[in-house]
Amino acid sequence: MKIICTRDNLRKGIARCERSVGKNPTLPILGNILLETEKGLLKLSATNLEIGVISYVRAKVEKEGKITVPAHLLSSFVQNSKDDQLTLEQEKQVLKITSASFKSKIRTIPAEDFPLIPQIKEGENFQVQGSLFSEAIKKVAPSLATLETKLELTGVCLTINQDEVKIAATDGYRLAEKTIKLLQKSDKEIVLIVPGKSMQEAERIFGENSEPITIITSENQIAFQNEGVYFVSRLIEGQYPDYKQIIPTSFKAEARINKEELLGSLRLAGIFSATQTKDLKIALEEDKISLHATGGELGEHHASLPAETRGEKFEVTFNYQFLQDGLNSISEEEILFFLNGSDGPSLIQGIDKKTEKPLVDFSYVVMPIRN
Numbered sequence: 567m568k569i570i571c572t573r574d575n576l577r578k579g580i581a582r583c584e585r586s587v588g589k590n591p592t593l594p595i596l597g598n599i600l601l602e603t604e605k606g607l608l609k610l611s612a613t614n615l616e617i618g619v620i621s622y623v624r625a626k627v628e629k630e631g632k633i634t635v636p637a638h639l640l641s642s643f644v645q646n647s648k649d650d651q652l653t654l655e656q657e658k659q660v661l662k663i664t665s666a667s668f669k670s671k672i673r674t675i676p677a678e679d680f681p682l683i684p685q686i687k688e689g690e691n692f693q694v695q696g697s698l699f700s701e702a703i704k705k706v707a708p709s710l711a712t713l714e715t716k717l718e719l720t721g722v723c724l725t726i727n728q729d730e731v732k733i734a735a736t737d738g739y740r741l742a743e744k745t746i747k748l749l750q751k752s753d754k755e756i757v758l759i760v761p762g763k764s765m766q767e768a769e770r771i772f773g774e775n776s777e778p779i780t781i782i783t784s785e786n787q788i789a790f791q792n793e794g795v796y797f798v799s800r801l802i803e804g805q806y807p808d809y810k811q812i813i814p815t816s817f818k819a820e821a822r823i824n825k826e827e828l829l830g831s832l833r834l835a836g837i838f839s840a841t842q843t844k845d846l847k848i849a850l851e852e853d854k855i856s857l858h859a860t861g862g863e864l865g866e867h868h869a870s871l872p873a874e875t876r877g878e879k880f881e882v883t884f885n886y887q888f889l890q891d892g893l894n895s896i897s898e899e900e901i902l903f904f905l906n907g908s909d910g911p912s913l914i915q916g917i918d919k920k921t922e923k924p925l926v927d928f929s930y931v932v933m934p935i936r937n
Contacts, residue, residue, distance in 0.1 A: 573650055634679070692752055692781045699779050706733055706744055901916055
């Protein structure tokens with residue numbers, strides 16, 4: 567193999583792959599990136615056997631071939647290289663990298679030992695806009711469960727139906743659901759559970775790119791693909807909770823509040839909420855809400871915010887971090903906070919400036935802390 571490639575192209579290809587690299591002392595090949603030529607392009611591949619990624623970058627191919635290189639070493643080397651053009655040439659089990667100012671050699675492992683990254687040949691295909699897909703993952707990711715006692719809750723639930731896909735995550739204490747449109751309608755209804763880490767990695771790889779992403783599904787795998795990248799992950803087996811039952815449809819009270827003002831108050835109150843459950847008391851009053859946090863020896867904090875309130879007046883205890891996560895996922899200036907007393911689920915939604923109505927494409931449900 568011999569190719570000539572710009573440093574920037576190579577760096578981007580490596581960046582897409584390196585976090586999918588495995589760390590398995592019994593399979594050192596998983597710590598490598600596979601470099602190979604394909605159809606006049608440089609193809610980079612990495613896998614940890616749970617996920618896999620293939621990235622294509624432009625290069626001048628002078629000789630076909632393939633070789634595997636330690637991912638961390640290659641990444642560090644290219645990141646610190648200052649020359650714009652690099653030549654990569656294979657000599658037996660050594661990769662020579664040369665430029666105008668240096669010559670280096672990296673020892674490799676035979677490419678034949680590299681695991682095959684699954685390509686889903688037969689399955690259902692759907693398309694979404696890349697930037698909307700990434701935004702949705704960012705919004706729901708904080709609600710993922712971190713403990714694997716309930717494996718399904720460590721995953722993101724994708725519900726594909728007709729012209730939309732609902733992306734949801736819950737840890738049992740809060741729930742986030744974002745709906746985005748499919749670029750083409752589907753006559754299929756499919757529910758999948760994708761590992762949360764896989765979804766977050768997909769978001770990192772595809773980023774803010776607005777070009778379409780194709781979602782390809784099979785019985786136990788899912789892949790995300792655009793023109794230059796293919797990312798595949800296993801699915802989580804099992805049944806996701808029927809979270810629709812958690813989303814309340816009736817409420818005892820509601821408050822319309824400026825989001826940034828509420829976030830600022832939550833941050834201040836959080837300093838004093840030193841308990842393990844991060845307790846914060848919120849009371850609904852006439853034309854305002856009050857926040858109260860007690861931190862034992864630290865002291866206490868009390869604040870009031872102007873708000874348009876309707877319905878019953880009561881006090882509710884929340885985990886303030888959960889409220890912050892929900893508000894940070896909303897881009898609108900004002901929010902509607904729907905409440906159901908001290909033990910019922912509450913709902914937060916952004917307010918559309920044009921219609922003055924809550925936006926139903928993103929819902930954040932949070933359970934109160936019962937005293």
